[in-house]
């Protein structure tokens with residue numbers, strides 16, 4: 057049995073197997089969109105941009121925002137690839153993570169393009185169950201969450217869009233979100249649903265790292281308001297606002 061691999065100690069100081077990044081190639085704070093095609097949206101805010109790596113769903117670029125070295129890495133969709141990205145980014149020096157995703161609203165009054173700041177996640181995923189007890193909370197770093205509320209409000213000031221904060225759900229199965237589940241989440245007061253934050257929060261807590269999330273609302277599952285069709289411009293505006301809020305938090309907290 058002595059030949060069994062211990063993944064907690066394998067490849068620690070090397071180029072990482074899935075994200076293709078070596079220690080020294082990135083900074084201490086990473087913005088995490090789901091989609092690799094959204095990593096360049098982060099880069100639009102940065103100076104001295106470098107394309108660092110792109111392997112599988114994990115694309116990484118770095119650059120400077122107001123003098124701070126920022127890393128942007130895509131997680132892909134769902135908790136399994138998100139947990140891998142957080143684990144491997146931590147091994148190459150990242151200590152703080154801010155997910156900048158899209159998410160569907162579960163309460164009336166939230167519209168596509170609005171910003172949603174996470175205060176915690178209902179862990180409806182299989183990945184975190186492999187890491188911890190079912191009662192373990194999936195919660196952001198409190199200072200990051202508070203800062204995201206403030207920076208999101210500042211970024212959205214004067215616009216027609218709003219900022220909401222609350223508990224989100226993290227689901228594994230986009231197409232298994234049936235009407236009963238959506239109604240139950242809404243009745244529980246859950247603000248929005250996405251597919252990555254529980255893994256980011258749990259892995260971050262277990263490894264002594266910090267994490268937070270600000271998403272753009274892509275659709276509202278209880279009002280039927282969706283981005284399909286002419287609302288897409290609003291989602292892009294929401295993504296850009298969420299990225300700016302995350303960058304301002306990175307600067308404000310010196311992440």
Ligand SMILES: O=P(O)(O)O[C@H]1O[C@H](CO)[C@@H](O)[C@H]1O
Pocket residue numbers: 089090091132133134156157158159230249250251252
């Ligand atoms: O747009 P991203 O950040 O990928 O986030 C949301 O979009 C995907 C589903 O459409 C899931 O990954 C969900 O969390």
Ligand SMILES: O=c1cc[nH]c(=O)[nH]1
Pocket residue numbers: 158159160227230233249250251274277
């Ligand atoms: O889980 C998710 C994420 C985004 N949009 C949805 O409808 N569900």
